[in-house]
Amino acid sequence: MRAVPLAGLLAGCGGVQSALDPAGFEAEQVARLFWAMLVASGVIWVLVLGLAHYASGRREKPWSQRDAGRLIVWGGAVVPTLLLAVLLFFGLRLMPELRAPGGPLRVHVEGEQFWWRVRYHPPGGAPVESANALVLPVGQRVEFSLSTRDVIHSFWVPALGGKMDMIPGRTNRLVLEPTRTGEFRGACAELCGASHALMAFTVRVVEPAEFEAWLAREAAPAAAGTGHAGEAAFLAHGCGACHSVRGTAARGAIGPDLTHLASRPTLGAGILENSAANRAAFIARVDEIKPAARMPAYGTLLDTEIAAIAAWLGMLR
Numbered sequence: 001m002r003a004v005p006l007a008g009l010l011a012g013c014g015g016v017q018s019a020l021d022p023a024g025f026e027a028e029q030v031a032r033l034f035w036a037m038l039v040a041s042g043v044i045w046v047l048v049l050g051l052a053h054y055a056s057g058r059r060e061k062p063w064s065q066r067d068a069g070r071l072i073v074w075g076g077a078v079v080p081t082l083l084l085a086v087l088l089f090f091g092l093r094l095m096p097e098l099r100a101p102g103g104p105l106r107v108h109v110e111g112e113q114f115w116w117r118v119r120y121h122p123p124g125g126a127p128v129e130s131a132n133a134l135v136l137p138v139g140q141r142v143e144f145s146l147s148t149r150d151v152i153h154s155f156w157v158p159a160l161g162g163k164m165d166m167i168p169g170r171t172n173r174l175v176l177e178p179t180r181t182g183e184f185r186g187a188c189a190e191l192c193g194a195s196h197a198l199m200a201f202t203v204r205v206v207e208p209a210e211f212e213a214w215l216a217r218e219a220a221p222a223a224a225g226t227g228h229a230g231e232a233a234f235l236a237h238g239c240g241a242c243h244s245v246r247g248t249a250a251r252g253a254i255g256p257d258l259t260h261l262a263s264r265p266t267l268g269a270g271i272l273e274n275s276a277a278n279r280a281a282f283i284a285r286v287d288e289i290k291p292a293a294r295m296p297a298y299g300t301l302l303d304t305e306i307a308a309i310a311a312w313l314g315m316l317r
């Protein structure tokens with residue numbers, strides 16, 4: 001029985017969303033601090049148990065006033081103060097490094113109920129709009145500015161660093177520097193409503209050249225040819241009032257930008273695999289899949305229309 005919680009604990013030590021399996025400079029500092037704290041707490045725990053054992057074994061022999069006073073001064077004040085001071089010093093020493101300036105690439109992320117509005121600001125280039133899927137260059141410091149207009153969210157990619165709250169009325173700053181390539185997962189870390197647990201995103205860390213190529217593709221209009229039945233249905237049912245698909249008549253700014261939806265690994269902010277069946281299900285039953293989302297369910301559309309829209313969205317690379 002005891003193995004079950006232990007297995008659960010160990011499962012948290014690896015994978016795409018673990019602060020103990022760091023893939024970023026900031027996360028490495030946090031992991032170092034965690035292990036130092038864990039070892040120090042272990043030492044304190046053993047010392048306290050040892051003292052308790054020692055004291056209970058001496059019940060027959062009453063303490064002299066001098067011994068008791070010494071134990072209280074050393075065990076109760078001097079040693080705890082020294083240990084806590086060492087831990088405090090260790091933690092404070094990491095802070096200037098965590099606050100070091102960011103690089104030339106800036107990314108603005110805005111928390112929404114319940115997804116992530118993403119805007120890349122490449123140095124010298126025009127801003128590039130996206131949602132729910134970050135791609136970052138390895139070995140470069142990236143400066144994030146974080147905001148929200150509805151409620152408090154919190155931006156966290158445990159494997160890379162953070163977390164940082166998004167608070168209405170202010171813009172917070174966070175710098176992340178991925179140190180190895182790979183796929184990671186981020187999540188909202190502040191209870192923000194009915195679908196808080198369904199507010200995730202993906203992070204793909206790639207080589208700088210691959211990142212530049214991705215950003216150039218992302219900046220371009222959608223690659224899907226016009227005239228598809230799905231595009232016609234998308235526009236006829238007013239989807240373009242909330243969503244933008246650059247290169248088409250869809251210019252909405254309320255919901256996620258869908259210009260390159262097909263190139264994102266997940267759907268609905270990290271909760272579903274991005275497949276045609278899931279796209280269709282999301283359109284028809286978003287109220288069940290993502291409770292309290294602002295998008296209404298379009299279950300009243302014909303199945304053929306939903307399938308056409310789902311197919312067309314799958315062409316938006």
Ligand code: CUA
Binds near residue numbers: 114189192193197
């Ligand atoms: Cu957004 Cu929790």
